[in-house]
Amino acid sequence: MAKKPSKLKARLPRGFVDRSADDIRATDEMLLKIRKVYEQYGFDPVETPAFEYTDCLGKFLPDTDRPNAGVFSVQDDDEQWMSLRYDLTAPLARHVSENINEIQLPYRTYRAGWVFRNEKPGPGRFRQFMQFDADTVGAPGVQADAEMCMMMADTMEALGIPRGQYVIRVNNRKVLDGVMEAIGLGGEENAERRLTVLRAIDKLDKFGIEGVKLLLGEGRKDESGDFTKGAGLGAIQIDMIAKLIDTKSIETGPKSFNEHLDYIFDEHPNISYAGADLGDLVNLVQSCGYGTDRIIADPSVVRGLEYYTGMVYEAELLFDVTNEKGEVVQFGSVGGGGRYDGLVKRFTGRDVPATGFSIGVSRLMTALKNLGKLNTVDVVAPVLVTVMDGDTDALGRYQQMVQELRHAGIRAEMYQGNWKKFGNQLKYADRRNCPIAIIQGSDEFAAGDIQIKDLIEGKRLSEEIADNVTWRESRPAQMTVKRGELVAKVSELLGQQAEDRRKAAEA
RNA sequence: GCAGACGUAGCUCAGUAGGUUAGAGCGUCGGAUUGUGGCUCCGAAGGUCGGUGGUUCGAAUCCACCCGUCUGUACCA
Incomplete structure (x- = not known):
C-alpha cells in the first residue's frame, strides 16, 4: 500500500500564542485605561518599529560581529544585522537621539508595543509580549522620578487594583554602588563579583533572606540538586547586605531610611548621599499624598543591570495569583523602570538624562483575571x-x-x-x-x-x-x-x- | 544553558513478562427530524503510538540520540 501523503503539520512556534477575541478586547480595554492616565499626566504617544539595527539595541558579542543570544536577529540584504526589539526603551533612545534637534526637551512620551525575547518560555512567559512604557527624556531632577512612581501607582488603581493590593518599591542604584564600595568590592577588578552580588540581592523575593545569604556566600543548591555558585563574600560582608535589604526590620519613611543606611554603613559618604536623594523622592510623593502604602523605599530593588544609573522602581502585586490549577504562583513585578542617563549619550555624546518605566501588559492581564477585575467585556453576539x-x-x-x-x-x-x-x-x-x-x-x-x-x-x-x-x-x-x-x-x-x-x- | 519528570485520536486518558486489525469517554461530522437550537437514539470520520536509528521472527512497550511539554534552576535588557 502506498504511503499516505504526509500532511503539513500546523503548529505555532513555541513561546508564541494566538490571541482570542476575549483577550484582544480585554487588552484593548486595559490599554485604554493606562493611556488615559498617561495622557492625563501630559505624555504624548510615539511609536517605533519592531525592528532596529542590532547595534542600536546594544546587542553584539564583544569578540564577534554576531548578535547576542536572547534576541531574534536577521541579516539584511546589505549584511547589516537587525533585531526584533526586546524592550521599548532602547528604541526610544534611538528615536530621540536621531531627532534630538527637533524634539523639545524634556520630552514626555508613552507607547505600547510588542517586544520579543528569544529565551525559554514558561507558563505566563512568552517570547512575544506587550509592554506599555512612559518616559521623560531630558529631565535630570528627582521630581521626574517621583512623577513616574506616582503615575505607576495611579495606573494600578485605574486598572482596578485596590490600594493596598500593590506597592511601588523605589531604590537608588547609587545606594547599592556605595554599598559595594563600603564592603570592599569597589574598582574594576571586582566588576564581575558586583554583578553576582546584585543578582543575589534581586532574588530576595524568590528565595528569602536565607537564600540570598547562601548566594552571597558559597552558593545554593536548588530542588533538582543543581548547584549555583555564590559570590564568595565573607560573613561580615554578608551580614551587612542582609541587614541592608531586610526591609521588614525598618520603617521605609524618608528619615528612618537614611538612619538605617547610616546605622549599617557608618555614614559612608556615597551611601548617605544616594540615600538622601531617595529620601527626597519619598518626601515629594508623600507631600502629594502618596504614603508608604503606595510608594516605599526598598534597598533590595535592583532591576536591570544593563543601563540603569540612578533611581530604579518596580510595581509589585501584593495579592496571591493562582494558576489554572489553583496553585499560587510566584508572580514577581508587573512593571518597573528607572533612570537611564547614559542611553542617549551613547548616540549623541550629549548628556541627556532620562527616566521611565514599563508595564508588562500581558502579565498584568493574567493577574487582573485572577482578581476578577478583567471585565470580560460583554460584547453581545450579532x-x-x-x-x-x-x-x-x-x-x-x-x-x-x-x-x-x-x-x-x-x-x-x-x-x-x-x-x-x-x-x-x-x-x-x-x-x-x-x-x-x-x-x-x-x-x-x-x-x-x-x-x-x-x-x-x-x-x-x-x-x-x-x-x-x-x-x-x-x-x-x-x-x-x-x-x-x-x-x-x-x-x-x-x-x-x-x-x-x-x-x-x-x- | 543545567537537572529531573513526561510524550498514545481535536481534548482527557486506558493499553507492558515484547505477540493478530491500538481502545474508551468527550468533542467533530452525517442521519432519525429536507420550516426550528437543546435532549435521546443510530452511524461515520479521525492515529506515521513525538521523530530517527538500533535490539528482535515480531516494538506503543526494550536501548540510544533528537524534538517537544512540564517542574526547578541559570540568564533576563
Whole structure:
C-alpha cells in the first residue's frame, strides 16, 4: 500500500500564542485605561518599529560581529544585522537621539508595543509580549522620578487594583554602588563579583533572606540538586547586605531610611548621599499624598543591570495569583523602570538624562483575571437573520433587514453558510451565542410578518422540554410581529436581555 | 544553558513478562427530524503510538540520540 501523503503539520512556534477575541478586547480595554492616565499626566504617544539595527539595541558579542543570544536577529540584504526589539526603551533612545534637534526637551512620551525575547518560555512567559512604557527624556531632577512612581501607582488603581493590593518599591542604584564600595568590592577588578552580588540581592523575593545569604556566600543548591555558585563574600560582608535589604526590620519613611543606611554603613559618604536623594523622592510623593502604602523605599530593588544609573522602581502585586490549577504562583513585578542617563549619550555624546518605566501588559492581564477585575467585556453576539429562501429577491429582503438593524446600532448578520439546512442555521446561532434569530419564510413574507426568536429564553426553556417533537413544534420563545416592527421589537428584546444579565450579575 | 519528570485520536486518558486489525469517554461530522437550537437514539470520520536509528521472527512497550511539554534552576535588557 502506498504511503499516505504526509500532511503539513500546523503548529505555532513555541513561546508564541494566538490571541482570542476575549483577550484582544480585554487588552484593548486595559490599554485604554493606562493611556488615559498617561495622557492625563501630559505624555504624548510615539511609536517605533519592531525592528532596529542590532547595534542600536546594544546587542553584539564583544569578540564577534554576531548578535547576542536572547534576541531574534536577521541579516539584511546589505549584511547589516537587525533585531526584533526586546524592550521599548532602547528604541526610544534611538528615536530621540536621531531627532534630538527637533524634539523639545524634556520630552514626555508613552507607547505600547510588542517586544520579543528569544529565551525559554514558561507558563505566563512568552517570547512575544506587550509592554506599555512612559518616559521623560531630558529631565535630570528627582521630581521626574517621583512623577513616574506616582503615575505607576495611579495606573494600578485605574486598572482596578485596590490600594493596598500593590506597592511601588523605589531604590537608588547609587545606594547599592556605595554599598559595594563600603564592603570592599569597589574598582574594576571586582566588576564581575558586583554583578553576582546584585543578582543575589534581586532574588530576595524568590528565595528569602536565607537564600540570598547562601548566594552571597558559597552558593545554593536548588530542588533538582543543581548547584549555583555564590559570590564568595565573607560573613561580615554578608551580614551587612542582609541587614541592608531586610526591609521588614525598618520603617521605609524618608528619615528612618537614611538612619538605617547610616546605622549599617557608618555614614559612608556615597551611601548617605544616594540615600538622601531617595529620601527626597519619598518626601515629594508623600507631600502629594502618596504614603508608604503606595510608594516605599526598598534597598533590595535592583532591576536591570544593563543601563540603569540612578533611581530604579518596580510595581509589585501584593495579592496571591493562582494558576489554572489553583496553585499560587510566584508572580514577581508587573512593571518597573528607572533612570537611564547614559542611553542617549551613547548616540549623541550629549548628556541627556532620562527616566521611565514599563508595564508588562500581558502579565498584568493574567493577574487582573485572577482578581476578577478583567471585565470580560460583554460584547453581545450579532442578531442572526436566517435564510429560508435562496432566490435573489428573498436574499435581498434578508440583507435589507440586516442593514436596518445595523443602522439602528444593532450588531447583526445574515447567515452565510448553506441555508438549505435550516436546523444548522439555528445551531450556528446557538454556538455563536446569538441573542436573537430573525426568521421569514414565504408564509411570513406573504403575511407581511417576521418571526423573532429569543434564543436565550429558548435555551432556558429547553431544559424543561424532554422530547424533540414538542421542542420543535412548540417553537419556544418565538413571536410573530409585523415586518415594520423589526427594529423596535429587536431593540426591546435586547434591552430586556441586558437587564436580565445585569440582575444575574448582581445576584 | 543545567537537572529531573513526561510524550498514545481535536481534548482527557486506558493499553507492558515484547505477540493478530491500538481502545474508551468527550468533542467533530452525517442521519432519525429536507420550516426550528437543546435532549435521546443510530452511524461515520479521525492515529506515521513525538521523530530517527538500533535490539528482535515480531516494538506503543526494550536501548540510544533528537524534538517537544512540564517542574526547578541559570540568564533576563
